[in-house]
Amino acid sequence: MLQRQELRKAGLKVTLPRLKILEILAGHGQRHLSAEDIYKELLDTGEDIGLATVYRVLTQFESAGLVHRHNFEGGHSVFEVDEGEHHDHMVCVETGDVVEFMNEEIERLQKDIAHKHGYELIDHSLVLYVKPLKKDA
Amino acid sequence: MLQRQELRKAGLKVTLPRLKILEILAGHGQRHLSAEDIYKELLDTGEDIGLATVYRVLTQFESAGLVHRHNFEGGHSVFEVDEGEHHDHMVCVETGDVVEFMNEEIERLQKDIAHKHGYELIDHSLVLYVKPLKKDA
DNA sequence: ATGCCTGCAAAGCTTTTGCAGATGC
């Protein structure tokens, strides 16, 4: 179990709630989950873990750099395991599907633009809101 | 007063709270204000307008396309009058300053990327988090 | 006059926090 090491490296004790939450985030078809999603999944699995703990653990994971928190439209955050490679997101407004993408040129342009305005780029958030292309009439 | 017409065109009655809020949004040094900011400004001006009304009016303005709502980091929304020209934002994490910018190439690339994934681009949100460039050592 | 607006207060939602007991090392 590599996840135990990840936790230890982050200075966090290896506990059941943390392992379970990491497991759900890592091994889930949909990679972008809200705290509520994870909480429900835990209940389904028969785990007796409180919603407050889910939030607390996710916040710790975020500080440790294990997960990313995104604020898509909709009033709640979604979390995603950090697997090292940066990417941005596309959210389908009809299905809620989330697609990841990366574009070197956009990345470069962002850095240029920041510099041109006298700033250093620290982070960015790019979300495309899309809907399926109509193939027919 | 062109603002009266804008309100009427939006199907909203011309009322004092709406005019005042539009006025603050339009004629303010800082173009990006939270509901709370606007509320405080109203109090300072001696207007007796409730925070709930500020939120209600801003939401109506948003539906009418008069203002844009942004969700920068920090847990609260900020509002900005829509003056027709699209632009994205750069937020300085040290000073809180907000800089607007527009880059045709990024806009184009976004559309391309959406298409490439079988989607039509409806909207997007791009925020650069930056800090001032150090000129010295 | 009438229907849209507003203020107030109360509720809603996501997220955070305090505390006492439980658990990992």
Add this chain to the structure above:
DNA sequence: GCATCTGCAAAAGCTTTGCAGGCAT
């Protein structure tokens, strides 16, 4: 055994809503 962690419940922060009176037209 001791510090860290968890569950519960309560609180916090932003935003929305219900209702009764007020205002624009």
